[in-house]
Amino acid sequence: MITIATWNVNSIRTRMHAVTKWLTEAAPDVVCLQEIKSTTENFPYMEIEALGYNVDIVGQKSYNGVAILSKRPFEEVIKGLPGDETDEQARYIEAVIAGDKGPFRVASIYLPNGNPSPGPKYDYKLGWMDRLKSHAQGLLKFEEALVLAGDYNVIPEAKDVYDPKGWIDEALFRPETRAKFQEFLGIGLTEAFAQMDGRAGQYTFWDYQRGAWQNNEGIRIDHLILSPQAADNIVDLKIHKATREGIKPSDHVPVVGTFDF
């Protein structure tokens, strides 16, 4: 069995206490991190490697930044989402890792937020989603287990947000955003939560403001997106809500899939 997690940590340096605690307790095989807000020079490689992980990252000063941690060595790493050489935002890293039954491929994705919308930031989001779809179409041709994990900044359905009417103009929930997400899934991908659970009100993010956590005013935006070979072999999916408690939590919580790879 292989466990693959995604977690937007909202700064790796500030979150190291919570991250090391969770890595020790949950001990996932692979972890996709987003919003590390760190350059390569400032990333805490030593502390994470000491917990038994190989680490590779796409870093950026102050904003964005993604990483993949893996207890098994990387066979191949691809950095940056293809399709726009002018895009300098650190939002994509992909790796091939050896499973017990052959290699599997994992990507750590930090899809643009897109607010305010409409506007240039929303256009960037939609363009990024088009590029992700194109890249994923290429990956599907390998016909291998593929897990595209990350903060998609997309609320798939009304049941995934505490106040759908209040969110209708947000970049994360606009009909055009949801339609493009469905178009992305339509190339032959499966959203793990929809397959495994699908219940309403299973959130992965609660804003720091307005007592959102205390009032359970959350949204579900962190997803594991699977190729057929991954969807056929997922055996469990859990949202680790407990990490939203405690001192200096991230506003996102981990989503963890277990696969018979």
Place this chain on the structure above:
DNA sequence: ATGGTCGCGTAGCGA
């Protein structure tokens, strides 16, 4: 009610 809270970096932006 155009508020509220984080993180980065030390003003104001991004979320």
